Structure formats: structure tokens, C-alpha cells
Amino acid sequence: MELNDERSLDLDQKLNTVFAGRVVRKDLTSMIKQGANVPVYVLEYLLGMYAATNDEESIREGVDRVKKILAENFVRPDEAEKIKSRIREIGQYSIIDKVTVTLNPKIDTYEAEFSNLGLKGVPISPNYVKEYDKLLAGGIWCMLKMDYFFDEEARNMNPFSISSLQPIQMPNMDLNEIFEGRRSFTKEEWIDVLIRSTGMEPTHLEERVKWHLLLRLVPLVENNYNLCELGPRGTGKSHVYKELSPNSILVSGGQTTVANLFYNMSTKKVGLVGLWDVVAFDEVAGIQFKDKDGIQIMKDYMASGSFARGKEEKTASASMVFIGNINQSLDSLIKTSHLFAPFPDAMANDTAFFDRMHYYLPGWEIPKMRPEFFTNQYGFIVDYMAEYFREMRKRSFADAIDRYFKLGNNLNQRDVIAVRKTVSGLIKLLYPNGEYTREDVEEVLKYALEGRRRVKEQLKKIGGMEFYDVHFSYIDRETLNEEYVSVPEQGGGKLIPEGMGKPGHVYTVGHGDSGMIGVYKLENQVVSGTGKFEKSGVASHRGARESLDTAFRYFTANAKSISGTISTKTKDYLMHISDLQGIGLTSELAIAELVGLCSGALERSVQESLVVLGNMTVGGTIAKVEEFANVLQVCVDAGAKKVLIPAVSVVDLQTVPSDLLIKIQPIFYSDPTDAVFKALGVS
Template sequence: MKALDQKLTHHFSGKIVRKDLTKLVKGNAIVPTYVLEYLLGQYCATDDEDTITNGVQTVRDIIARHFVHRDEAQYIKSQIRERGSHRIIDKVSVHLNDKRDVYEAQFINLGLSRVPIGDELIRQHKKLLSSGVWCIVTMAYIAATDEPNATPWVIESLKPIQIANADLEGYKEARAAFTKDEWVDVLMQSVGLNPDEFSFRSKLIQLARLIPFAENNYNLVELGPKGTGKSHIYSEMSPHGILISGGEVSKAKLFVNNSSGDIGLVGYWDVVTYDEFAGRDKRTDKGLVDILKNYMANKSFSRGTDVYGAAASMVFVGNTDHSVPYMLKHSDLFEALPRDYYDPAFLDRMHAYLPGWEVNKLRNEMFTADYGFNVDYLAEVLKELRREDFTHTYKPYFDLSNSITTRDKDGISKTFSGLMKVIYPNGQCTEAEAQELMEFAIECRKRVKEQLVKLDETFETVDFSYQVRSTGLVITVDTLETLPQTTPPATAMPQEASPDDKPLTDVSERNNHSLKTSHLPGQFVIRDNQSGVSFDSLFGEYLRGATEIILCDPFIRHPHQFRNLLEFIRTVTQTKEADGEITFYLVTNNTPDYVEESRKSLLELADSLVPLGIDFKFEFNATLHDRSISLNNGWKIILGRGLDIYQKTSGRYDIAEFVPEKRLCRACEISYLQINKV
């Protein structure tokens, strides 16, 4: 066990499971993750390998004997008949037969319908009256009598697969034992992902998908490429959410059936997710869109003469048809939606728009084999957190701009509240930690508003800024996709700042100023997941005229770090005079495991540079920590992360392997200092 898993085991014993076990037991069973982890939590919630091995086999046996595959339904029915009774795992839905005044159950995989079920079970588990709940059921068979409409099938016992309650206070107390980064990694592992493969911003995007489970009446849209797991959390990770096809829903199914008076999905589920929501030509019901608009704005809906209230969050996920730059130039980020939903009034109800295009397609190494919460346990905790309100938690730290509308503020505060519940359920965070969530929440709402301004001229541009109370600093938040695709700072050599120049303290102000007046020393801030960044654009002009370069970077040992070094040297060769010569010093650090191989590689690199007029030298310095580029032309560049500014690409056939501007970046800062020439 790694340290984080040990810590998790100590504080949440009995509530965690090793995430690779789910794949081991699932086989070809089409069953949600929370069902499997419910069983694994009963038999494998330990770090003892022998117990885990036996537990996995037990769960496999349970799935093999009791899970109902549709193609084996007749065999299972036969087993029930021969044995008299048999326990099964199936999805069960119930409706009221008003002609007989009895509730009747339907078993989705077993293929049975009109099986009587007791009123008491319905009172205990009302969700059975919706589109179906996974249950462990003991079914009995009694030979049919001469009574009309009699059935031989009898439900002896039924238990929905979900934890009845969760100790929220204990959960909050245990959270205090973890740092922010540790807790975020625990949550990432809990949803089955390897946190080492994600930047902090990418983790936030993944965890934002949990907000609808923790926040009442939260409206979220996420559009992006295929294969990024947009719908996975909503179908697999909680018994309190339901995933429906956007083309199959109706007013009666979602809200109220006027004929029977039955309440629809929003009355029974915490989260209703429209899957495959995009598609310009998809057939839709304009009347449904109108009811949705009212519900998403007012938390209520009317059918007939009655008005109903509900707390279900609405999530809309779908695929985009074009690249983000194409959409920003030729249309907007909502262009893929069905025509009836391509309605400014409807879209304005969205509290947040997650940038699905920033999420990489899921690869094997992106899944975790470490420990995380049983997803049914986490689902119950998030359900309990729906009762709490964190929407005002930011107010001691920040003031939102007065130009931000009430609806915009609602979106920002609800996203902030949801992230607080997910990451800081005890309500304890620092100003800096709250600021990370605030900027993300503002960006998610700003992405909605910017598109509405393009769609409808009646929407006005809003100043999405906030003021930090402790410092008075006003910060404007930008959506990442609208930042320039070619990175400053240099189109000409920077000059000394004039006395009238004011200090640039705002991140977006510094970057925008760098674009307009790139002749000044200053700082450039690279954000998590930002693209369009290359060493040519970052350093090219500053290298001109330098005949001596000292690169201090303690981490040049792994293949991707050597690639970064080679790409930086490529930039050097492109900026040097063809007949000039340069001395290049690399000062780095290393470990015994890598030092000899690194030395061999660097010597090979030095030989290859001789014909180019570059005298390459290197040394290993065990105390090196700072990262910088020192040039004898009067400049020193401070590197927040060294040359290691890029996230991992998808693989060797990813175009980003060869085009740096297509890579996603890690958050860092680069400072350009003017010094005396050597």
C-alpha cells in the first residue's frame, strides 16, 4: 500500500475498496459499478490479501449465481421453480395497477412483469415507482391456483442496493486528517481514476461531475469529444442518479403523467442526466423544453392544474461536432444542441458549462488500482450533503463584481457550494483554496454567458471579476479556451519599464499586457490545460544575441524531460546566427538509478551539437533546486517548473507528441528579468 491508501484505510476502515477489483468481478455482467462495489464492500473492505482473494471469489460466485443475464432469464426462472425460491440481482420497477388496487413489479432482465409487491416495501423504497432500481430479491415460485389473474411468482424479500444512511459527521471529521491534494486524490481514486495522470484543473473537471449529486437543483452541461467518460459517473457511480437518452424522454416520463397522475423521474431521483444530448436534427418536444425552462429556474413544474416542486439536478452531456477554435470563430459552444434546446432562455438556466474538450480520452493507465471509497458510500454522503448550504461560504473572502447578474451569481455560488461539499465537506479551507474554487466556478458560468451574448444581442457582456477582501485586488477570470493560442511574450526585445508603468497584478492583465506591450520585462502565467504554448514563443526572442546559456533544471532524467531539453535546444539553434557559436551549460540533478544512463545520453547529445556550433556541457548538482535560464545578453528567465511544462500526451501517435502547441500545459509561472550583460 502506498501512504495515501494506508491513511485512507486507517480513517475509513470498512468503507473503501481496491478499485481494480471491480474489473476482476464484473466480467460480462451489465451491472453498475455501485452494485459491484456494494458487494465488494461486504467481502473485500480490507488490506489483507488473503481476505481480498477469498472475497473476490465470493463476489464472483454471487454474480455468477444470482445476477440475471437477459439471455439466461429462462434458466433462472427454472432455478426458482425447481428450488422453490432463489436470490437474484436484477433491476426492478413498480407501478400501481389501479384496477386491482395492487402494486406490481417488473424485473428488467428476468423478463417478469405484474408480480405483486407489498405496500410496505413501496413505502420504504419509493424509487421503485420510477424507472427501476437495482435490488437483491428473494423470489419464490408457488404453483398457480384457479384464481383469475393469479401469478406463481412471489417476492419474499427485496433490498435496494444502497446504503441506508451515512455518518456525515464522522466523514467530515475524518476529512480533516487529509490535505487538499490528498483528499482530491482520494476522490479521484474513488471514481476509479489514477490521480497521477491528471493536472489539478483536470481533477477539478472530473470532480465537478459530482456536484449535481451534492447540490439540489443544479443544472450542468458538458459537451466534448467522444470517449472522455462524460456519462460514466451518472450511470455507474450512484444509485441516486438516472441516465436517460435525450431522445427518449417525454413530459409524462420526466414530470407528471396527466392520465395516471404519476410523478415522473424528477420526483424520485437526485440527478437526471440526458445522455447523447447533442444532435442538431434530433427530434425533441418543444413543450418539454418549456416545462424544463420553468423547472430549472423555479424548482417547480406544472402539469394540468397542479404545481409540483422537486430537487432533482439536471445534467446534459453530449458530443461536439467541431473543434473549439472552429466553434468560437464560426458559431458558438452550444452549436451541437438540438434546435429546440438551442434557446437562449433555456441555456441561461445552466449554472455551469464544463469544458469536455479538455478531458483526454480514457486510456488504461488513467484508471487506478489503488483504494477509494465504495461508490455507494460516497453516494450516500453526497446525498446527505444536499441538505447543507455552502453558497455563502465565499463571502468572507471575496466580493463578486456588481455587474454580475443575479442568475450569474446563482450559477457561480451553486458551483462553488458544490465543489466545497465535494472537496471541503467540513467547510474548512484557506483563502487560497477557496480562490481556486471561486475562479473555476466563475469560469464555468462565464462560459455559458459568453455564448449567450453571441446567440442573443439582448444579453449584455458581463464583467466576471471579483475582489479579494484581504488585499483589495480585483481579478478578472477568463475562460481558458478564449486565451490567445499563440503565447507571448516576445515579438521584440523587452526594454526597461517607464516610471509611469503600473505593476501588473492580475493574471489575465499580465498576460494581455504582455501581448500588447511585449517590450517589457514581466511575468507570464500558464494555466492548467492551456494549449498553444511552445518554447519558441516563450523563449525565442530572448535567446537572440546570447552566446552563453546556462540552463538550471534539476529534473532532466526521464524520456519526456529529455524531449523537453531537445526541443529547447532546437529553439536555441533557430535563434542563433548561422555562423555563430554558443556555449550551453546544463546544470541538473539526478538519482543513482538514472545518473549513468543520463550521463551517456547527455554525452551523445553533446557530440550531435558540435556541428551546429553549440558547445554543450553539463554537471550534476545534488543541491540544485531553482530552475532558470541565464543568458549573457542581459536576460534571466525564472522557470516555475523548469522545462517540464507539458502534461503527458495520449500516446506515440498523438499529434501533440510532435507539435508542442497542441499539448496541454501544467500550471506555472515564467518571469523575465533584465540584468546586466556579462
């Protein structure tokens, strides 16, 4: 740890030398933040004015000054009346508050509303509105001089007025300062600087977590970037978009409208996407559009950065960020559903919506915030950083890959766009001056491919074969080596374990009532009795019960032709079914249950890692497997190595991609008895 402390001191000195006046000690921010409910960028704007130095004495004086300003001028909601009274008594008074402006068309005047002061209808000069149009959407934190003049003659006039207004933002930004300054830092140092600037302490974080924290910043530097981050509570998902930039807005979960988000037809004003660099949705589970076409317009916008309202098409550059909580364990979500499950029902099975996500950030890999994760070292004043990010939106490094690599053939056009955008965003953050090596690009490219593949893996679960191509790779232009990129959570945790199961246990895959394809486990037990068949786990599912009864009737009628040792009169057959993915039971169980009954009766296990497909009538007529390629895909995803397939489905083999077929051993059967012998490995 001492080594880390030394490194931190060196980095602090370097930052103060190279970016003098642009950095601030982050513990000062958190120290004052606890006493004042203002965004970080407001605090650091003030700290940057009065305490941007590494001289302890000056820092102390600066902090006292900032505290004094906040104590005297920052409006606390509970003291609003006191401040109003002060403005009235003195005649003019400076305040810090969040100001939102609306146009009152009845009297053709712009009127300001004060968030904490609670004042409405205060006239404001059109000049401020023209210069700072964000006053009209969501509001801006400002330092204001307020005047008070009560005119008895004009009783309808608001006595409060604004004599000067200064947004709490950097007035200007010279990008060359960043380009030149970046040369003084190694890649590792620069990553630490960026992470410290967000208030986190990188020396306590794993390398992979640092990359995740950097990716949260990509929507701020990249136009029209769509990011999804779902994970546990308390990992700081919304902090970046709420506190760190005056250019992003956090829309808390709940209802929203097309007019608010995109375009208001009556006022002819563009909504949030036209006024902010990032629109972040907190708590995705609560997203609801009052308008029927809301999700469709959002999909259009996420795909093209434009949307049609009325007669014209509007374009905007805001990135969209979707943040939400995963409340169940990751393992159970991967096994029973998909990683987009927390989205509301209107979106949850909409593959077209999720296909527009450029990156899925694995929020479960970011640790919950603890005191030691917050930094006491120097970082950029967040407002300075926010302006650097904003300026970088005008540039692009989307072609950075092309000099050294090309993308594999499993990536379609949407995948390519997503990967290029992520690469461009990360290079803007890490190498803003465009000075990077082959290794630098490869590192960024691997990380970009992983996040898009995570999106694709979930699309495959929701949408089946249409999204089959998930084996993402990149090819080195010099060596022509192809490297494949995987996602960590796709490892282990298979539904069908390796090795031999117990006699009577068999797995099958079929269509649930919802149309989704699920994996089911049938467990059969044979005990002394009188020939009864008892089923559990089927509840009131009529189709499943009928399919199981069909299997038992066929079994009792044909047991002797399968084996003379099977007794159907002196044994009871107990069966339990498990719906392994929680999608609802299937009616396609007859062949699998026949195999399970024979396996239990003969005390012989079915072949290892086998899935039995198919359904039949009481007479033994075998049905074709519907959506054959999709069903095989589910078998492979569940961990099957062998699949027992009805011969009538041979014609559908041509619909199955070759790289899926090579992952399983298909075994074909011609009739129910043939299925039993082949499943039990009896030649």
C-alpha cells in the same frame, strides 16, 4: 513514478485506517465488472460486504465469494429461462436483478417487472413500494428471494412472488464519519481520494483535469444544479451519472415527455425530477419533447426548481446535466458558431434556456480514457460516497464567498446564483466539514467564475448586447483588489489577423438572411482585360450579387475622381467572398467592395485590422448601420482594431457600452469616396 507509488501506498493505508470497511480496491471492481454487466455501485456493495480490507488473503476470499454470488444469483438476460426454471424446481431462489414497479389499477395491486429475468406482473408488497419509492421510477437493483407456487384453482395468478427484497444501497450514513475523517487528509490527498472513488487514477491527470472530474460530481451534492458538458467521445462523460450513484438516472437521447420528466396529470405522480437527485441527458442533440410546452416547462424548472402543471405548482430538487459530443474541431466551432451548437434546433438559439446553465464544463480538456487512467488503488465504496453526496444536499455553502470576497459588477443575478451554487458544491466535496481558508475559497471561486463566463460568452454570440457583460471579476474585501477571470478558449484564433493584408482584401460585418451578424472577407484581384467584373462565392444569393454590382457600377462611374491612375476599360476585376462564420451571405457589401476594388486597382492595402461597415445605393446614398452596438461587438470579437463607420450612424454611438468603444478606433466617413480614402489611409 516511484514517488507517486509510495504516495499512493501511504494514501491507501490512511484510507484503510480512517475509513475501515468503507473502502475497496478499485481494480477488484473493474476486474469483476468485465464479467458482469451490473452497475459499479452494485458490485462495490457486494465487495464492501465481503472484501473491504487490505489483507490480501481476505480480499481473495471476498472476491471469490462475490464472484460466486454473481455467478449463481446475478441474472444474465440470456440465462433468464434457466433461472426461472431453478426458482420453479427449488421453490425459492435468491437473485440479483433490476426491479421496476407499476400499479395495476384494475386489480389494485403493485406489480414488479424484472429487467434481466424478463418477468412482468409479479405481485409485490406495498410495504416495499412505500419504503423504496424509486422502484416506481426507473427501478432499483435489488437482492431478492423469489418464491414459486402454482395454484391450479387460480389460473390467472402469477406463480412467481417476492418473499424478500433488499435494495443494493447503503442502509445508513453517518456524516460525522466523513467530517472527522476529512481532517486526516490534505486537500490534494482528499481530491485524489474522491477521484479514485470514481475509478480514475489522479497521478496520471493534470491538476486542471482533476478539477473538471470533481465538477462532474457537483450535481450529485448540490440541489437544482444545471450543468452542461460537451466534448469529444470517449472521455467518460456519462459514466458518473450511470454507474456511480443509485441516486442519478441517465436519460438516453431521444424523445421524452413532460409527464415522464415532470408530472403526469392522469396518475398525479411527479416524474423523474421528483424521484432522482440527478437527471442526466445523454446525447443532447437528440433531446425532443413530444409536448409543445416541454422546453418552456424545463426552463421554468431550471430557473426556480418548480413547475406548474394543472392547478398546482410542484417543486423538486433534481439537478439537470446535459451531456453531448462535439464532432468538429473546437477552433472551427468558436470561429463559425457557438459552443452550444450541438443542442437540437429547438434549443440552439434559445438564450433563455442556456442562461439557466450554471456551468459549462470544457469536455475537450479531458483526455480520452486510456488503461493507465483507471486506478488500482483504494477508494470509497461508491455507494458510501453516493450516500455522503446525498446527505450533503441538505447543506449549503453558498455564502462561503462573502467572508473574503465580493463579486464584480458584470455579474447579473443569474450569474451570481450560478457562481454561488458551483462554489457551494465544490466546498461540499472538498471541505465537507466547513474547514477552509481564504486561499481555498479563492481557488474554488476562480474555477466557478470561469465555467459561468463560458456560458455567458456563448450567450453573447447568440443573443448580442443583452449579454454583453462578460468581464467577470471578484474583489478582495481586505485589499479591494479586483481580479478578472477569463476562459482559455477565448484567446487567439481571431478571424481578422493582425498586420497588413494584401491589396484588394477587405473585411466587413453585416446581417445574414437568418438575422445573425457575420464576418465576411472580400478578395479582389485586378488582371488585364476589357472591364469585366466577375464574382465567385456568391452562388445564387441575389442580395449579395446586387450589392456587389452596385459597388462596381459606382466604381466605374467615379474611378477618375478617386484616382486618375485607375483604369476600368483595360482591366478585369475578379472578386471572391468568404462567409467566415458560415451563417449565410449578407446584402450589406457595397461600401466594403468599393474599398476593395479601389485597393486592388491602386495596389494599396487597407489599414491593418480594419472592418468596413455600411451599404449604399447606386447614387451613393449611405444607409445607417442596423443594430449598431451588436455589429460593433462582432467586429471586436473578430479581432478588429479599427472600424470604418458611416457618419449617419454617429447618433447610435450612445447605444454602445463605453468598455466596448475603447477597444476599437472608430473612423467616420461622409460619402463613398471619403470611405475609400480613409480606408486606404489617404488623408
